[in-house]
Amino acid sequence: MSDLTHLTIAAALDGLAAKKFSARELGEAHLGAMAKHKKLNAYITETPETALQQADASDKRRAAGKAGALDGIPLGIKDLFCTEGVLTTAGSHILDGFKPTYESTVTRNLFNAGAVMLGKLNLDEFAMGSSNKTSYYGSVVNPWKRTGDNTDLVPGGSSGGSAAAVAARIAMGATGTDTGGSIRQPAALTGTVGIKPTYGRCSRWGIVAFASSLDQAGPIARSVEDCAIMLGAMAGHDPKDSTSVEMAVPDFRRALTGDIRGLRIGIPREYRVNGMSAEIDALWAQGAEWLKVQGAELKEISLPHTKYALPTYYIIAPAEASSNLARYDGVRFGLRVPGNSLDEMYELTRAAGFGKEVKRRILIGTYVLSAGYYDAYYLQAQRVRALILKDFTEAFKDVDVILTPSTPSAAFGFHENEDDPVQMYLNDVFTVTVNLAGLPGISVPAGLDAKGLPLGLQLIGRAFDEETLLRTAGVLERCADFTALPAGV
Amino acid sequence: MSLDSKTVARIATLARIRVPETDLPGLAQELSGIMTWIEQLNEVDTRGVQPMSGVLARDMPRRADVVNDGGDPQKVLANAPEPAHGFFTVPKVIE
Amino acid sequence: MNDTAMVNDKNLIEGKTGMWEVVLGLEVHAQIISNSKLFSGAATNFGAEPNTQVSLVDAAFPGMLPVINEKCVEQAVKTGLGLNAQINLRSVFDRKNYFYADLPAGYQISQYLDPIVGKGTIILDLPGGEHRAVGITRLHLEQDAGKSLHDQHPSKTYVDLNRAGVALMEIVSEPDMRCSDEAAAYLKKLRSILRYLGTCDGNMDEGSMRCDVNVSVRRPGDALGTRCEIKNVNSIRYVAAAIEHEARRQIEILEEGGSIRQETRLWDPGKGVTRSMRSKEEAHDYRYFPDPDLLPLNLDPKWVESLKAGLPELPDAKRQRFIKEFGLSDYDAGVLVAERESAAFYEAAAKGRDAKLTANWITSELFGKLNAAGKDVTESPVSAEAIGELIGLISDNTISGRIAKDVFAEMFETGRAAGEIVEAKGLRQVLDTGAIDAEIDKIMAANADKVAEYRGGKDKLLGFFVGQVMKAMGGKANPAMLNERLKAKLAG
Numbered sequence A: 001m002s003d004l005t006h007l008t009i010a011a012a013l014d015g016l017a018a019k020k021f022s023a024r025e026l027g028e029a030h031l032g033a034m035a036k037h038k039k040l041n042a043y044i045t046e047t048p049e050t051a052l053q054q055a056d057a058s059d060k061r062r063a064a065g066k067a068g069a070l071d072g073i074p075l076g077i078k079d080l081f082c083t084e085g086v087l088t089t090a091g092s093h094i095l096d097g098f099k100p101t102y103e104s105t106v107t108r109n110l111f112n113a114g115a116v117m118l119g120k121l122n123l124d125e126f127a128m129g130s131s132n133k134t135s136y137y138g139s140v141v142n143p144w145k146r147t148g149d150n151t152d153l154v155p156g157g158s159s160g161g162s163a164a165a166v167a168a169r170i171a172m173g174a175t176g177t178d179t180g181g182s183i184r185q186p187a188a189l190t191g192t193v194g195i196k197p198t199y200g201r202c203s204r205w206g207i208v209a210f211a212s213s214l215d216q217a218g219p220i221a222r223s224v225e226d227c228a229i230m231l232g233a234m235a236g237h238d239p240k241d242s243t244s245v246e247m248a249v250p251d252f253r254r255a256l257t258g259d260i261r262g263l264r265i266g267i268p269r270e271y272r273v274n275g276m277s278a279e280i281d282a283l284w285a286q287g288a289e290w291l292k293v294q295g296a297e298l299k300e301i302s303l304p305h306t307k308y309a310l311p312t313y314y315i316i317a318p319a320e321a322s323s324n325l326a327r328y329d330g331v332r333f334g335l336r337v338p339g340n341s342l343d344e345m346y347e348l349t350r351a352a353g354f355g356k357e358v359k360r361r362i363l364i365g366t367y368v369l370s371a372g373y374y375d376a377y378y379l380q381a382q383r384v385r386a387l388i389l390k391d392f393t394e395a396f397k398d399v400d401v402i403l404t405p406s407t408p409s410a411a412f413g414f415h416e417n418e419d420d421p422v423q424m425y426l427n428d429v430f431t432v433t434v435n436l437a438g439l440p441g442i443s444v445p446a447g448l449d450a451k452g453l454p455l456g457l458q459l460i461g462r463a464f465d466e467e468t469l470l471r472t473a474g475v476l477e478r479c480a481d482f483t484a485l486p487a488g489v
Numbered sequence B: 001m002s003l004d005s006k007t008v009a010r011i012a013t014l015a016r017i018r019v020p021e022t023d024l025p026g027l028a029q030e031l032s033g034i035m036t037w038i039e040q041l042n043e044v045d046t047r048g049v050q051p052m053s054g055v056l057a058r059d060m061p062r063r064a065d066v067v068n069d070g071g072d073p074q075k076v077l078a079n080a081p082e083p084a085h086g087f088f089t090v091p092k093v094i095e
Numbered sequence C: 001m002n003d004t005a006m007v008n009d010k011n012l013i014e015g016k017t018g019m020w021e022v023v024l025g026l027e028v029h030a031q032i033i034s035n036s037k038l039f040s041g042a043a044t045n046f047g048a049e050p051n052t053q054v055s056l057v058d059a060a061f062p063g064m065l066p067v068i069n070e071k072c073v074e075q076a077v078k079t080g081l082g083l084n085a086q087i088n089l090r091s092v093f094d095r096k097n098y099f100y101a102d103l104p105a106g107y108q109i110s111q112y113l114d115p116i117v118g119k120g121t122i123i124l125d126l127p128g129g130e131h132r133a134v135g136i137t138r139l140h141l142e143q144d145a146g147k148s149l150h151d152q153h154p155s156k157t158y159v160d161l162n163r164a165g166v167a168l169m170e171i172v173s174e175p176d177m178r179c180s181d182e183a184a185a186y187l188k189k190l191r192s193i194l195r196y197l198g199t200c201d202g203n204m205d206e207g208s209m210r211c212d213v214n215v216s217v218r219r220p221g222d223a224l225g226t227r228c229e230i231k232n233v234n235s236i237r238y239v240a241a242a243i244e245h246e247a248r249r250q251i252e253i254l255e256e257g258g259s260i261r262q263e264t265r266l267w268d269p270g271k272g273v274t275r276s277m278r279s280k281e282e283a284h285d286y287r288y289f290p291d292p293d294l295l296p297l298n299l300d301p302k303w304v305e306s307l308k309a310g311l312p313e314l315p316d317a318k319r320q321r322f323i324k325e326f327g328l329s330d331y332d333a334g335v336l337v338a339e340r341e342s343a344a345f346y347e348a349a350a351k352g353r354d355a356k357l358t359a360n361w362i363t364s365e366l367f368g369k370l371n372a373a374g375k376d377v378t379e380s381p382v383s384a385e386a387i388g389e390l391i392g393l394i395s396d397n398t399i400s401g402r403i404a405k406d407v408f409a410e411m412f413e414t415g416r417a418a419g420e421i422v423e424a425k426g427l428r429q430v431l432d433t434g435a436i437d438a439e440i441d442k443i444m445a446a447n448a449d450k451v452a453e454y455r456g457g458k459d460k461l462l463g464f465f466v467g468q469v470m471k472a473m474g475g476k477a478n479p480a481m482l483n484e485r486l487k488a489k490l491a492g
């Protein structure tokens, strides 16, 4: 039965439709695999009862001829999505015991499509991080190891639990969220596919907010097609989110025609950053070559403000976060540390409830918004953000899709570059521009480095043109033909 | 811009996060490092550029004025640390 | 207008070292009349059980998002139009960040740099019939906070979020007022306009209209002094008291060589003093920034025009019309238009009647009785039509004004119609000169001595004769006729 966990979502849907196996069998296979991979610490909360209940219900629906787009598919849910009656932690101590009385729109959409929930996936605390080391529930371990080296590696973050689970075959697909690269970077580091759709494509309602103007949900799965299927179910207009766009959801799966002839691919010269490894540079060139061979036209483009994207992000995201996280105050939900006064209770609760990185970002955000600094930092960042968007708008006059590396390096060890926050922030150097501009971006596994670790390439599309993006990604995937598996999976 | 301990203490108070006195210098140094890196933004000429607070250039959707929420205090209080008589509670505030 | 040119001696306060001028600006928080809250679908009714009108959005649960209520936008625009103010076709919602028990998100969604309504004007109707314009600086939309109850438990504050998220209009005036009378007139006029527009019920007891007062003092002609913001001044009576107290406090400090610290002070109605809210002062840095959960609010100019076209006639216009159309005094017109309901009542009563007489009857008799009974005009036991009928009976001489007062008292008591009471009690006035003459003769005969005195030059006795004859006739003699006949007969 264990090979059921190796199926893609598309193949599993075919198998279910052909009655080769039941949703219950599919669910049980995954629950079994989860038990074997506990050391990865991918799940914070496992929900086997829910999973089997949902699987049985799915089998009934299918028998009645009423199966949805994801009926019977076992998924992991990033623990940033509020799930009704199921502990939701955001990877933080401060949400101790929090069981939402509501279901996020994205998970509701997935369940309406018939998806089965295996559990809640670990993440960096409040989605702040690129290594999954900041979770209150402990780090997630990347199922991949360097060849001949047993050192545990990070899965990337913040959707590290999601990426690790999909790579380890303990979830067929998973939800992620991406504020600065939190879907694409872990996908790249685990040999999985992850897409951050256009800002406004998926509802943010019921997702614990990190930085509201940047946050966007998306899927991590093992193929571009699986991502297309999942995204189709997750996306859609939600009147409860003022930033959710009233726009029909295209049939993303049908966009995967495999034909990119005549498509213009932009290669941004500013992404050739200092210190980037020769391996990544070579992979990037290889990716471009693949697309060219498939009939696309390559064009060098310029995105001149690229180097300012990370510092811009590290003003805007912490500023919004400092405000978004003010609600964690020990009054209505989560942790409360008693105090003799209201302020003392606030201060003690928040000191105990938030981890180091979250506190750091709240303090930076508070600082850049405070009197006397707002103009110099926050307003300047907003202006640079406008310039970054303008760079893309200009570029997309000449090209249809942009190709870049996903990350500056492969997965790294837990104790590598850990003391310098700025070094850690550089992980998102290729992904963060996309969030600032609100564009869709996808990471596709494209090869292994010399140490046997997966590397990804990123494609960036026009706003609300996920179809072209997925079509190109599908071709890239076919050319790369990434079939490697992590050891022990 | 380097942040001193006093500034860190002030923003920590604004953010309602208790920081032990002894941690302030280290934190100040760490945050200063980040801010110094961030300050490369000053190089960018942004004269005449409109600040951008979001990517969506469209009208804000509006709700009709109907009551379709609330009415379920249990739901609201279900996760409260110390509810009492239908209220949330906090340490007594003296105004 | 030049600031110093407005100095009016009668407003100055005398200190130990000379005269002082008080400078006042008001910030009014007016709860918008709407079914649901500004950013959630929870109800807005006053006085519900705790936390029963709370959505997860109002309680700021993780992942909850605001969606704006179109009605609240409309109400704010209407109010702006009613204040003759600039409507900003693009406005922005910001977060005002601070921690407090009744502010669940840790920020209030408000408007800071780009409010929905800009500069406007309000005309004060001052005692003595004077009118004066006061500038409106701005009106912005924001969320109300919840309520903290400090007296329910020895060591805890209880928090009820029913009010959290209700739409507020914060209406800020220019520092254009110079005495507590003007501040009171401002509040009354603003409340009247809001009620006419149906955008706020103006109920200060229930907190649907709340007032903060900015007070500073200066020597006449000097630049503006440092101001203090007095919070929690929640009745028109307290506004006057708080201003008097605060102005005196500041003058005392300045006269003793001190200086005023800009601060927020709390009005304590129990003690009749303002006191410093030092706790609130220390760490305030609201870190306003545009709310990333919302988009800028763009208004269609055609829609604004249509709202403007649909506005009701407002008190100032109505007062002018009443003066012009009905010949009322400025004062009477002002009294009648203060509430939309009383103006409507008046217009209904005056239809086809003597308009000035109707105005007199309503402002004196009806309002007097309603006041004594603690009722407002909508609860009047005498309908507008019934008063109209009574006015008709006076105008066509069926009854005298004097008798009419008795009739009205009975109408107010019993709700019976005027004509019915007049007939049942036989109160029609006597217009027959013969009958009047006969009574005059009788009285003159019985008071021959007084007749002689009158004829000897004691004119004042006319009143005595009028009273005697009226009394004998049960008050029903037509007063004009009686006067005329009596004068003729006494003249001999």
Ligand SMILES: [Mg+2]
Binding pocket: C027, C170
């Ligand atoms: Mg104010």
Ligand SMILES: [Zn+2]
Binding pocket: C029, C142, C170
């Ligand atoms: Zn306000």
